[in-house]
Each structure stands twice: as C-alpha cells, then as structure tokens.
Amino acid sequence: MSSESTSGPRLREALKGIPAYKPGKPAQGADGAPAFKLSSNENPYPPLPGVLEAATSAAASFNRYPDMACAALIAELAQRFGVPASHVATGTGSVGVAQSLLQATSGPGDEVIFAWRSFEAYPIITQISGATSVRVPLKADETHDLDAMLAAITPRTRLIFVCNPNNPTGAVVHREQLERFLDAVPSDVLVVLDEAYNEFVRDADVPNGVEVYRDRPNVCVLRTFSKAYGLAGLRVGFCIAHEPVAEALRQTAVPFGVSQLAQDAAIASLRSEEALLERVAALVAERERVVSALVAQGWTVATTQANFVWLRLGERTTDFAAACEAAGVVVRPFAGEGARITIGETEANDLFLQTAEVFRKTL
Numbered sequence: 001m002s003s004e005s006t007s008g009p010r011l012r013e014a015l016k017g018i019p020a021y022k023p024g025k026p027a028q029g030a031d032g033a034p035a036f037k038l039s040s041n042e043n044p045y046p047p048l049p050g051v052l053e054a055a056t057s058a059a060a061s062f063n064r065y066p067d068m069a070c071a072a073l074i075a076e077l078a079q080r081f082g083v084p085a086s087h088v089a090t091g092t093g094s095v096g097v098a099q100s101l102l103q104a105t106s107g108p109g110d111e112v113i114f115a116w117r118s119f120e121a122y123p124i125i126t127q128i129s130g131a132t133s134v135r136v137p138l139k140a141d142e143t144h145d146l147d148a149m150l151a152a153i154t155p156r157t158r159l160i161f162v163c164n165p166n167n168p169t170g171a172v173v174h175r176e177q178l179e180r181f182l183d184a185v186p187s188d189v190l191v192v193l194d195e196a197y198n199e200f201v202r203d204a205d206v207p208n209g210v211e212v213y214r215d216r217p218n219v220c221v222l223r224t225f226s227k228a229y230g231l232a233g234l235r236v237g238f239c240i241a242h243e244p245v246a247e248a249l250r251q252t253a254v255p256f257g258v259s260q261l262a263q264d265a266a267i268a269s270l271r272s273e274e275a276l277l278e279r280v281a282a283l284v285a286e287r288e289r290v291v292s293a294l295v296a297q298g299w300t301v302a303t304t305q306a307n308f309v310w311l312r313l314g315e316r317t318t319d320f321a322a323a324c325e326a327a328g329v330v331v332r333p334f335a336g337e338g339a340r341i342t343i344g345e346t347e348a349n350d351l352f353l354q355t356a357e358v359f360r361k362t363l
C-alpha cells in the first residue's frame with residue numbers, strides 16, 4: 001500500500017481552516033437557578049397552538065418523504081408577497097438557501113463581498129464554495145460601508161451579501177443608500193438582501209427587499225421562519241429571486257431538505273400572522289425598553305432594528321459574557337469585539353440589565 005492510500009480520503013483543500021460555526025450556548029442554570037438563552041436570536045415564545053397542531057399532525061406521516069417541491073408553502077408565500085411562485089425557492093433555513101446561492105454563483109477564483117462583522121456563516125459557506133471572502137469593515141456607527149463595498153468589487157466578484165438589519169450589530173441600511181448602491185453594482189453580480197430580522201424593523205426608511213428586488217434581476221431577498229415566526233428548530237427559510245436565480249436554487253437544493261413538519265408549520269404560521277406579529281410587537285417593545293435602560297446606565301448602544309442588542313465591549317467581552325452567565329443569562333460573545341444579546345422574555349431581559357448595570361461600573 002502506498003502512503004497515500006493510508007492517509008484517508010482526499011478532502012478538498014478549500015476546507016482547510018474553515019472557522020467552526022459557533023452556535024449560541026445553551027442555558028444551564030445550576031441547582032434550579034433561572035437560566036435563559038439569549039445567545040441565538042431565537043423567539044422566546046413557544047409555538048402558537050395552531051402551528052404546533054399543524055406540525056404534530058404532519059409528524060403522523062413522517063414515514064413518508066415531504067413534498068420535495070414545497071408547492072403548498074411556495075403558493076402561500078407567493079400570494080403573501082405578491083410575487084410569482086416561480087420566484088420563490090425554499091431551503092433548510094435561510095442559511096441553507098444562502099449556501100445554495102453560493103453554489104449557484106461562486107467557486108474557486110471568485111469573490112464574495114460582505115460587511116464585517118456580520119452573520120458568521122457568510123465566511124464559512126463562502127469558503128466551502130471555494131470562493132474567497134472579501135470582508136469590508138463596518139463603519140464606526142456599526143452600519144455597512146456601502147461605498148467601500150462598491151470599491152471592493154472586481155471582475156471576480158460574484159455575490160454580495162447585504163445583511164439588513166445586520167447581525168450582530170442590529171444596524172440598518174436605508175432605502176436611499178441601498179438604491180444608490182444597487183444602481184452602481186454591475187448587473188452580473190448577485191446582491192443578496194439577507195432580511196432574517198425584517199419583521200422586527202420599525203424604522204420606516206428601511207426598505208422591504210421584496211419591493212427592491214422587483215425591477216432588479218440581480219437582486220434577491222432571503223427570509224426565514226426561524227426568528228419572528230419562532231420555527232428555528234424546524235429549519236425552513238426562503239428566497240425571493242428572479243426566475244434564473246430561483247431556478248438555480250431549485251437545482252442546487254438538497255432534495256427533500258425541508259421536512260413536511262416544517263412546511264406545514266410554516267403555512268400555519270403564515271395563516272396565524274396576526275397573533276405572531278403581536279408577539280413580535282411585544283419583543284420590539286422589550287427591545288426599546290432594554291435599549292433605554294442601557295443608555296440610562298451609561299452604555300453606548302448601536303441603534304438596533306433587530307431582536308438583539310450589541311455592546312462593543314472590546315477586551316472586556318468575555319468577562320461580560322461570564323458575568324451574564326453567572327447571573328443566569330447566556331449571551332453571545334465575539335471575543336475582543338463585543339457581545340450580542342437577544343431580546344427574550346421580560347425576566348431574562350431584566351436579569352441581563354441587572355448584570356449590565358453592575359458590569360458598567362467596572363469599565
């Protein structure tokens with residue numbers, strides 16, 4: 001046997017050094033102490049009754065494959081957003097759809113531009129595709145530097161992510177800025193408006209990507225059922241894109257990726273939208289309360305339109321995360337940069353605020 005044959009299967013060079021995706025830590029309270037998970041931007045509310053019933057009823061047939069075409073869900077989404085069904089493609093969470101977008105557009109030698117820091121899956125899925133990440137630093141106010149992103153475009157650029165609101169800072173891109181940016185992007189570069197947190201936006205100047213994409217063939221919108229809709233564990237997201245891109249997504253999707261539980265729960269959620277949006281309104285009210293309290297404590301808080309707040313703690317980030325954990329709330333630290341804290345149930349937010357107040361005095 002040659003030494004090569006004993007060294008195991010040959011894996012792609014492109015996979016070397018891929019940073020591991022760090023999921024938010026679970027909450028583990030010691031000895032019955034309260035423990036809240038504010039580390040993954042999840043919805044703290046349990047599923048709405050009608051939604052749980054839809055999923056439970058679908059569970060009775062999980063010996064069968066799901067509808068591979070997600071036809072009923074796609075029809076519901078097309079109607080809800082006023083777009084042709086052929087413009088809607090689903091996937092295993094919006095991160096699954098984002099990965100398909102990369103597979104469809106980018107490979108070795110190509111470049112993918114995104115703001116940084118932004119959603120931590122972008123560099124991972126870009127590297128898996130074989131393409132090169134081009135990270136454009138956020139501006140001092142935590143917003144996308146769209147001029148610098150334009151300047152970063154080269155003939156190798158294939159895809160640009162615009163995360164609006166941005167994870168983890170919560171900062172937004174406004175309509176006029178976005179339109180100006182899109183006018184300047186070459187028409188053969190796909191711009192992905194990642195709107196995972198769209199339902200939490202209350203700033204009227206933030207565009208709805210579904211309106212923006214309509215007359216722009218190189219723009220598509222990513223949305224998810226994981227955040228406002230509270231279906232994170234079921235893994236379903238979707239893209240609204242012009243036909244060639246949507247078709248490419250269907251070609252690259254994992255067959256049968258979206259379970260029937262997820263499809264039926266998503267449809268039930270769309271039909272229970274009023275009740276869901278009430279919960280979203282309650283979370284937005286909590287966000288405003290948390291931000292005001294932090295400002296009153298003396299923190300500088302970036303303007304957030306998402307279901308989380310961002311504290312740029314620099315070197316104190318991990319100390320802060322440890323203090324929160326000791327108090328019973330798990331937050332998401334990005335060592336050396338800052339911490340992202342999801343808006344959760346009132347009790348969890350209060351625990352976080354109490355910790356923040358004490359910690360603030362140590363800065």
Ligand SMILES: Cc1ncc(COP(=O)(O)O)c(C=O)c1O
Pocket residue numbers: 040041092093094095096119163166167194196223224225226232235236237
């Ligand atoms: C900006 C952004 N996009 C996409 C996702 C992916 O969500 P999912 O795959 O659950 O739809 C997340 C999740 O944290 C996110 O923050």
